[in-house]
Amino acid sequence: MSIIGIETVLYGVDDVAECTRYFIDFGLPLHDRSDTHAHFRLDEGSNVVIRALGDPAIPANCVVGPGVQEVIWGVDRQESLDRLVADLGRDRDVRMDPDGTARCLTDDGFAIGLRLYRKNPVVSAPSPINSPGNINRINQHRKWIARARPKTIQHVVFQTPDVERSWAFYRDRLGFRLSDIQKGFGVFARADGAHDHHNIYFLNANLPFKGPGVWGMDGNYRFDHVNYGVDDIDEVMVGANYMQRQGWPQSTWGLGRHRIASSLFLYLPCPTGGQAEYGADSDHLDDSWVPRVWNPMFGFFSFITNMAPFMLDAAPWEYEYAPGYTPERKPHAAAGAQPAAEAARGDAKAAS
Incomplete structure (x- = not known):
């Protein structure tokens, strides 16, 4: 075991005060604040940090526009951290902070960190069904x-x-596991020491949806959203209703459930850029x-409150094992198998 989940997301935003107010209303527990951050x-010990774009604490990276500018991944033990740092140091600059955090850029220029993480046990008690x-x-x-309260x-x-x-x-250098592939759209992956369906999703920025931002692709590396975990459907909708009462924009799609991961979702526009998701x-x-x-x-949703025009046609009941995997749960080198992300890229016409 090595990486056990997301320890910190660092947002770079246009208006720190407005984004702080948003996340207080959203239900994130405020730890501290100032004029600049x-x-x-959260209960598990993970952190959300907001700073202004251009703040020297935000590392240079490939993200276009506001949103999450750095993800710090939590590592289970010092031996794991040392091993990861030694490997990454073979072909890139790795900066060690005084607190023991290692920072570098991924192959496509995104800023990541690695830090020891003592995750707190989380207790929830949703109502019986x-x-x-x-x-x-x-x-x-x-x-x-x-x-x-995520x-x-x-x-x-x-x-x-x-x-x-x-x-x-993430697969070859950080040990992430393939979770699922959404053909033509992207790849879901989880950290090797985590059990969430996915901790990161790589969404194809070349999809034929016009314009920057969420579900508007322009071919650039952009932040899309963070999923914040709550107990159940009641908490999702109580949170959404509270945000509406506070005057924040409503979700375009409303409440839904993905087939991939089976999860309930509700995406809310967020002044940080991208969206904030109750999950x-x-x-x-x-x-x-x-x-x-x-x-x-078919994988995107089993139900959704407000279907967009491109969702109106019922999707074929279609999924299969990923290339290189068998029902015996062992990866194999199948003749002619596509790489996972090649299957994810697919054909732009098919994706639309």
């Missing part, structure tokens, strides 16, 4: 909550012009999982 700390013939809650209301950072997503290059670095009830994986290749629309 805000620092939130009743369904016909399966009664788990008798003489008891579901919990009543007034605000969402406990974890589940994943981060970037639009990348070269999915294969981006994914290969719940995702699949958890171990190394016996067999990655799939999914029809992009």
Whole structure:
């Protein structure tokens, strides 16, 4: 085991005060703040830091526009950190901070860090679910909550012009595992010491959706969103309603559930750039999982509140094992198998 999840996301933004207010309303626990930064700390011990674009604490990197400018990955032990740093130091500059954090750039120029991470146990207690013939809650209301309070950072997503290059670095140099492939759209991957369905998603920035920003691709490396984990569907929607009452823009798509990862989602426009996602009830994986290749629309959602025009046609029921994997859960060198990200790139016409 080595990397166990996201320890810190560092945002570079246009307006620190506005973004701080947003995340307070969103439910992130504020740790400290000043005129130049805000620092939130979640129950698991992960951190969200907001600084202004141009702040010297933000490393130079390949991200175009505002959003997450650096991800620090949490490492389980010193031996793991030393091994990763020694390997990365073979072909790139690795800077060691006084606190023991190692910082460098990925092959496509994104800023990452590696830091020892003592993850806190997280306790949640969603209400029992009743369904016909399966009664788990008798003489008891579901919990009543007034605000969402995310406990974890589940994943981060970037639009990348070269999915294969981006994914290969995390696979070959950081030990990430392939989770699933959304054909034509991108690659889902998880850290080797984590059990989230994915900790990072590399989204094809060359998809035929016009303009910069979320679901508007222009071929540049851009921040897309961070997923913040809450208990259940109630907390997702209570959080969304509270944000609306505070005057923040509503979600375009509303509540939905992905087939890939099985997770509930609700994406909210965010003044940091990109979106902030409430997420719940995702699949958890171990190394016996067999990655799939999914029809992009079939994998994207099983239901969604507000379907966009391109979602109206029912997607074919289509997925298969990823190239190089078998149902016996062992990777193999299949004759003529595509690289994972090549399958993810697919054909732009098919992706549309």
